[in-house]
Amino acid sequence: MPDTSLETLIEALRKLPGVGAKSAQRMAFHLLQHDRPGALQLSRALDTAVTSVRHCARCNTFTEEPICGICLDPARDAHQLCVVETPADQATLERTGSYRGLYYVLMGRMSPLDGIGAREVGASNLLDRALDGVVSEVILATSFTAEGEATSHVLSEALKLRGIRVTRLARGVPAGSELEYVDLSTIAHALVDRR
Amino acid sequence: MPDTSLETLIEALRKLPGVGAKSAQRMAFHLLQHDRPGALQLSRALDTAVTSVRHCARCNTFTEEPICGICLDPARDAHQLCVVETPADQATLERTGSYRGLYYVLMGRMSPLDGIGAREVGASNLLDRALDGVVSEVILATSFTAEGEATSHVLSEALKLRGIRVTRLARGVPAGSELEYVDLSTIAHALVDRR
Numbered sequence: 481m482p483d484t485s486l487e488t489l490i491e492a493l494r495k496l497p498g499v500g501a502k503s504a505q506r507m508a509f510h511l512l513q514h515d516r517p518g519a520l521q522l523s524r525a526l527d528t529a530v531t532s533v534r535h536c537a538r539c540n541t542f543t544e545e546p547i548c549g550i551c552l553d554p555a556r557d558a559h560q561l562c563v564v565e566t567p568a569d570q571a572t573l574e575r576t577g578s579y580r581g582l583y584y585v586l587m588g589r590m591s592p593l594d595g596i597g598a599r600e601v602g603a604s605n606l607l608d609r610a611l612d613g614v615v616s617e618v619i620l621a622t623s624f625t626a627e628g629e630a631t632s633h634v635l636s637e638a639l640k641l642r643g644i645r646v647t648r649l650a651r652g653v654p655a656g657s658e659l660e661y662v663d664l665s666t667i668a669h670a671l672v673d674r675r
Numbered sequence: 676m677p678d679t680s681l682e683t684l685i686e687a688l689r690k691l692p693g694v695g696a697k698s699a700q701r702m703a704f705h706l707l708q709h710d711r712p713g714a715l716q717l718s719r720a721l722d723t724a725v726t727s728v729r730h731c732a733r734c735n736t737f738t739e740e741p742i743c744g745i746c747l748d749p750a751r752d753a754h755q756l757c758v759v760e761t762p763a764d765q766a767t768l769e770r771t772g773s774y775r776g777l778y779y780v781l782m783g784r785m786s787p788l789d790g791i792g793a794r795e796v797g798a799s800n801l802l803d804r805a806l807d808g809v810v811s812e813v814i815l816a817t818s819f820t821a822e823g824e825a826t827s828h829v830l831s832e833a834l835k836l837r838g839i840r841v842t843r844l845a846r847g848v849p850a851g852s853e854l855e856y857v858d859l860s861t862i863a864h865a866l867v868d869r870r
Contacts, residue, residue, distance in 0.1 A: 492720035495713040518690040523721035525687035528680045
């Protein structure tokens with residue numbers, strides 16, 4: 481058990497993802513030595529976020545309202561529903577400026593080896609959402625990793641069973657790439673999906 | 676300006692040393708999605724540490740008392756004063772179990788290029804401490820980097836001018852090393868300092 485408030489702070493910082501014992505110590509020393517206002521700011525920001533950030537009742541993303549701004553926006557196309565893993569992925573898609581439909585945010589992806597299956601990523605909520613009678617196409621935009629592909633596959637099967645049209649983001653050569661430096665699996669997919 | 680409490684939290688996390696935009700986002704999502712109790716714990720730990728952690732009036736390390744436990748320990752040898760850069764370095768020396776004197780913690784090191792000189796590392800406080808009439812030897816245990824060496828050099832000159840015996844941690848081959856894999860500068864120093 482940590483026996484001083486400095487050790488308690490180091491322990492609490494270690495809980496952050498990607499922060500080990502040395503980084504936590506460095507962070508604690510930095511805050512106490514050089515940035516006490518920053519430490520208090522962070523403390524308040526944590527409190528406020530825990531109190532006020534909840535999940536959108538329609539798309540499951542983080543929001544401070546019962547329904548998020550995108551879901552409430554009448555200018556969005558309610559026939560398209562794009563499934564992403566995280567709010568960060570959603571933000572990335574928004575920045576492209578090329579999608580005007582709605583979203584469903586899984587807040588994770590399936591990882592059977594870690595015991596995270598369809599239930600844990602809230603697949604049934606997604607099905608309820610997609611079967612609202614308005615959505616006509618679900619675009620799966622999970623990651624192109626083994627886990628993201630598995631998630632996409634399972635969701636795709638479940639949605640198709642219920643008669644919903646399902647598409648997946650195209651795989652292919654990234655913009656600005658020279659072919660010589662693109663990995664072979666990407667090129668193989670780009671060949672198959674050529675248009 | 677961040678306009679939601681989630682963005683405010685991400686901004687506050689970015690102030691931590693070594694945390695960029697992506698890590699801050701990942702940390703915020705992790706806390707809100709998987710570890711809200713951890714977020715509240717961190718918030719409380721920050722508050723408590725900022726309120727209660729101060730500097731020891733004698734050795735300058737972090738403590739919650741006016742004078743830290745080591746400085747108050749009558750079993751420590753008050754004739755020896757070991758100068759370290761950080762409380763982490765002090766903790767490392769303590770773990771060796773081979774030093775029974777007292778410490779002075781600079782809470783940094785000189786870095787002339789960044790405008791951190793003798794004044795910023797509190798050299799005059801160290802001189803006052805070393806000239807208490809009891810200290811007979813100051814052991815410089817700053818890092819063996821360019822900045823640590825510069826710090827050591829400047830402090831050494833100032834202390835010697837005032838008639839205090841100054842020593843420096845020995846440089847040499849680390850325990851458990853095979854010579855073949857030790858860098859040449861370390862071997863050169865070990866040759867010069869052979870005993």
